[in-house]
Amino acid sequence: MNFQAMPPEVLAQERGLIGIDEARERAASYAGSGLATEVAPLVCAAGRVLAADLRARHAQPPFDNSAMDGYAAFTNGEPLEAGSRLQVTSRTPAGSVATPISPGTCARIFTGASLPAGADAVVMQEHVLRDGDHIVLRRALMPGDNIRRQGEDIQPGELLLSAGQRLDARHVALIASQGHALVRIQQRIRVGVISTGRELVQPGRELEAAQIYDSNRPMLATLAAHAGAEVVDGGWVDDEADALAARMQDLAATCQLVVTTGGASVSEEDHSFAALKRAGGHGEVLRIALKPGKPAVVGRMGEAAYLGLPGNPVAALVSWLMLGSAVLGRLRGFDFERPRGEPLTCAVAHQRRPGRTEFAPARVVTRPDGGKGLEILGRGGSARLMPLVLADGLAEIPAAVAHVPAGMELAFHRFGGCA
Numbered sequence: 001m002n003f004q005a006m007p008p009e010v011l012a013q014e015r016g017l018i019g020i021d022e023a024r025e026r027a028a029s030y031a032g033s034g035l036a037t038e039v040a041p042l043v044c045a046a047g048r049v050l051a052a053d054l055r056a057r058h059a060q061p062p063f064d065n066s067a068m069d070g071y072a073a074f075t076n077g078e079p080l081e082a083g084s085r086l087q088v089t090s091r092t093p094a095g096s097v098a099t100p101i102s103p104g105t106c107a108r109i110f111t112g113a114s115l116p117a118g119a120d121a122v123v124m125q126e127h128v129l130r131d132g133d134h135i136v137l138r139r140a141l142m143p144g145d146n147i148r149r150q151g152e153d154i155q156p157g158e159l160l161l162s163a164g165q166r167l168d169a170r171h172v173a174l175i176a177s178q179g180h181a182l183v184r185i186q187q188r189i190r191v192g193v194i195s196t197g198r199e200l201v202q203p204g205r206e207l208e209a210a211q212i213y214d215s216n217r218p219m220l221a222t223l224a225a226h227a228g229a230e231v232v233d234g235g236w237v238d239d240e241a242d243a244l245a246a247r248m249q250d251l252a253a254t255c256q257l258v259v260t261t262g263g264a265s266v267s268e269e270d271h272s273f274a275a276l277k278r279a280g281g282h283g284e285v286l287r288i289a290l291k292p293g294k295p296a297v298v299g300r301m302g303e304a305a306y307l308g309l310p311g312n313p314v315a316a317l318v319s320w321l322m323l324g325s326a327v328l329g330r331l332r333g334f335d336f337e338r339p340r341g342e343p344l345t346c347a348v349a350h351q352r353r354p355g356r357t358e359f360a361p362a363r364v365v366t367r368p369d370g371g372k373g374l375e376i377l378g379r380g381g382s383a384r385l386m387p388l389v390l391a392d393g394l395a396e397i398p399a400a401v402a403h404v405p406a407g408m409e410l411a412f413h414r415f416g417g418c419a
């Protein structure tokens with residue numbers, strides 16, 4: 001069979017590689033569902049996942065109010081001309097109930113104060129001359145000027161947030177603005193992380209010949225925490241299936257997801273699938289049309305989902321972003337699609353071997369025409385950390401593409417959103 005002449009998608013199938021979406025679905029299929037929920041003080045809710053839809057209890061703003069410090073007046077639906085003279089008959093600081101005004105008068109008013117009945121516009125204090133208990137308009141006042149209308153932001157009953165929303169400062173503010181001191185959130189997903197490989201030494205110890213430091217476990221722990229999980233450090237285990245199985249079982253007793261890194265490939269030194277079975281679990285070895293991140297083991301042990309990620313550092317990161325997000329999504333009960341990234345054109349041409357969808361470290365550079373574009377870093381090395389650190393995100397190169405010319409549009413996944 002002439003493999004070189006085949007289109008990359010066919011080639012991928014011939015090599016027994018599955019697509020990323022299918023890999024995500026398989027990984028997610030081993031995840032349980034029905035996370036417990038808890039009610040927490042709102043101030044503790046940032047980073048957590050909302051457990052139920054939230055609808056508006058009341059309009060926001062709850063009453064018509066002033067957007068400026070100034071004077072509330074009645075225009076009768078017509079512009080009040082510059083030079084108009086109005087008597088100041090009342091004073092309404094924010095938080096006090098306003099006294100009604102009548103035509104020809106106005107009320108001293110402050111930002112956020114409720115609008116007096118009879119008023120339909122507010123003039124900024126900079127735009128009037130104060131003359132005793134009168135003001136003179138320095139410019140025309142239009143009906144509706146500087147008024148924030150009741151309900152212009154939110155109507156009662158409106159859907160504000162959907163269950164599954166990860167809460168950040170914006171959401172916390174919105175929930176507080178509806179008067180909730182407590183919020184129902186999902187229990188945190190516990191993710192156990194184990195590294196395996198005889199060559200690995202823990203940071204802080206001396207490196208000997210043929211050894212490297214274990215960088216994946218801290219990285220994966222950080223990624224899982226960034227995704228909102230509570231991380232359980234499962235430590236390092238030698239390249240030995242029984243020892244790995246025992247550690248995996250330990251973690252599976254208290255975690256909803258156990259992740260290992262290393263030993264996911266095909267050699268007699270790769271033990272993650274064997275360990276999964278020895279731990280009483282079941283699952284499968286995936287070979288994915290994903291670069292880096294071709295091999296992965298997915299499965300289940302007892303009540304925990306299992307993800308055996310590759311050892312190459314960039315592969316471990318990309319596999320986590322693709323498969324870990326699918327498992328967390330299923331555990332939370334709110335599946336979400338594979339992140340699609342934002343479109344950005346390539347600024348510097350790039351050549352590569354086609355066949356797998358590639359997530360390549362890339363930085364945003366200024367193109368000769370002044371626009372923003374991508375420069376791909378690292379030449380596909382799945383063990384190289386520096387390109388990752390120099391990159392702003394990952395550029396997604398479709399499986400079939402060998403030559404990425406300058407000007408080609410790629411999906412760009414910024415690190416801020418994922419890592």
Ligand SMILES: Nc1nc2c(c(=O)[nH]1)N[C@H]1C(S)=C(S)[C@@H](COP(=O)(O)OP(=O)(O)OC[C@H]3O[C@@H](n4cnc5c(N)ncnc54)[C@H](O)[C@@H]3O)O[C@H]1N2
Nearest residue numbers: 195197214215216217262263264265270294310311312315
């Ligand atoms: N004959 C084949 N060999 C390989 C294949 C293949 O299809 N056929 N696939 C390659 C690909 S693609 C990947 S990715 C790797 C996956 O390897 P493993 O998951 O089995 O991982 P290891 O062999 O244990 O390690 C690979 C690499 O990563 C380093 N590593 C491992 N753990 C860590 C860690 N915690 N921190 C830092 N670095 C780590 C390890 O030293 C190796 O260099 O397999 C290819 N081989």
Ligand code: MOO
Nearest residue numbers: 292293294315382
């Ligand atoms: O895909 Mo491996 O995952 O090439 O490093």
